[in-house]
Amino acid sequence: MRVALFVTCVNDAVFPSTGVATVRLLERLGVEVDFPSAQTCCGQPQFNTGYRRETAPLVRRTVRAFEGYEHVVVPSGSCAAMVRHHYPSFGPRAAALGPRVRELTEFLVDVLGVTDVGAYFPHAVTYHPSCHGLRLLGLGDRPRRLLEAVRGLELRELPGAEECCGFGGTFAVKNPDVSAAMGADKVAHAVETGAGVLCGADNSCLLHVGGTASRLKAPLRTVHLAEVLASTEEEPWR
Template identity: 75%
Template sequence: MRVALFATCVNDALYPSTAIATVRLLERLGVKVDFPQAQTCCGQPQYNSGYRKQVEPLVTRMVNTLAEYDYVVTPSGSCAAMVRNHYPRIDVKSTELAPRMLELTEFLVDVLGVEDVGAYYPHTVTYHPSCHGLRMLGLGERPRRLLKAVRGLTLLELPAADECCGFGGTFAVKNPDVSAAMGADKVAHAEETGAEVLCGADNSCLMHLGGLMRRSGSALRPVHLAEILASTEQEVAR
C-alpha cells in the first residue's frame, strides 16, 4: 500500500506541526508515508473566488504528482472536499484521484480499521466539526470515536456543534463582520463546556477561532485532531 501525505498549503506555511503529527501517527500504526515534493496548493481559494481557469494548472499538477499512490491522506477536510467534490468538474482525469484522497479520520477508521490509535492526552476537549468535513465528506462520528478512545481525554459536548464557525475561506475576507460574529458564537459555545481544548480537523477553522480566542483572552486552546492522536504518554511526560 503506497500512501502519500498531502500536507496542504495552510499546514505547510503556518501549522507544520500538524503535518508532522500526521506522519508520526501513521508511522506508529505501521504505515510508510511518502511526501511528494511537487505537491502544492489544491486551488480551493482560487476556485471559491471564481477563478476556475486559474485552478486548472494546479489540478493537473496535483493529479500527476499523486498518480502513483493508492491513498493520499490529508489532515484537512476542506482540501479533501475540494479534490473529491470539485476536481472532477475541472478535469476528467482527476476522477481517478478523487476517491483516493482521504481525510485523516477516514483513512484511520475506514482503511486501517482502527479507532484506538494508542494516544494519551490528559485534557478536557470539545470537538468542532468543520463544515466541509460534516457536510461534504460526511465524516460523521469518526473524529469523535477516535477522540473517545484516547486515554486520559475527557470529551465534552459542544452546543450547536453543527453551526459554521464563520471562516469559510474567502468568506471571512469578504464578510469580516459576519465571520467574526459567527466565530464569537462558536467560541462562546466552546467556553460553555468548560473544556481546556477546542479540537478540530481543519486548521483553517482553528486559525480563525484561535485568533478570536486570543483577542478575547479566552483560556481555550485550539489544537488539531492529528496532534492529539499523535500524542503519547511518553511525549506528554517530556
C-alpha cells in the first residue's frame, strides 16, 4: 500500500522527530510512504481566526499536493479535523480530499486493521486525548488500544482526561491567563498519575503541556504517540 504523509507545519517546523517516527512506523508495517513537497500549512490558524480569504490559497495548495492519493495520513487530529470538517466549505475539490485524510491512529486501526504494531516502550505513560481527536474526529479508544498493545508500557489513567489542555490554537494567544491555568491543571493531573511520560496525538497540545510542565519544573516529559509506536528494542525512543 502507498500513502501520502501530511506531516503538518507544526511537526515540520518544531517536531520533525514525529514525522520521522511516523514514516518509520508505517514502513515497518509494509506501507510505502510518499512526502509531497508542495504541502504546507492546512490553513487552520487563519480559518479559526476568521481570515477565510487568506485560508483559501492554502486550501487550494493542500488539495493539489495530495491529488491522486487514496490515503493521506496525518499525525495530527487537529489538522485532520480541519480538512475533514471545514474544507468542504471551500468547494467540491476541497471536499473530495476530506474522506481520504486519515489521522494516524484511524489509519492504523481502521485501514491496516492493526493495534499491535510491534512497539516496545518500557515506561509508565498517561494519555491525553486532544479536543479535535476526541470531539470532531471521534477517535474513541483507538489510541488507547494501540498503547495497550505496546510491550513494556504501563498505561495509567489520566484524571480529567477529556478536559481541554488549554492550548486551543489562537485561544492561547487571546486568553493567555485562562490557557495557562488550564495547562497547569492538565500537568497536575498528569503528575498525579505518577507516570513520567504524557503521550498525545497532537503536538500542538503537547507543546503547550510540555512548556507548562517545564515552567512548573514538573517531572513530566511529553511525547507524540507516533514516537511511542515507532519505538522498538532495536530503535528505542530517547
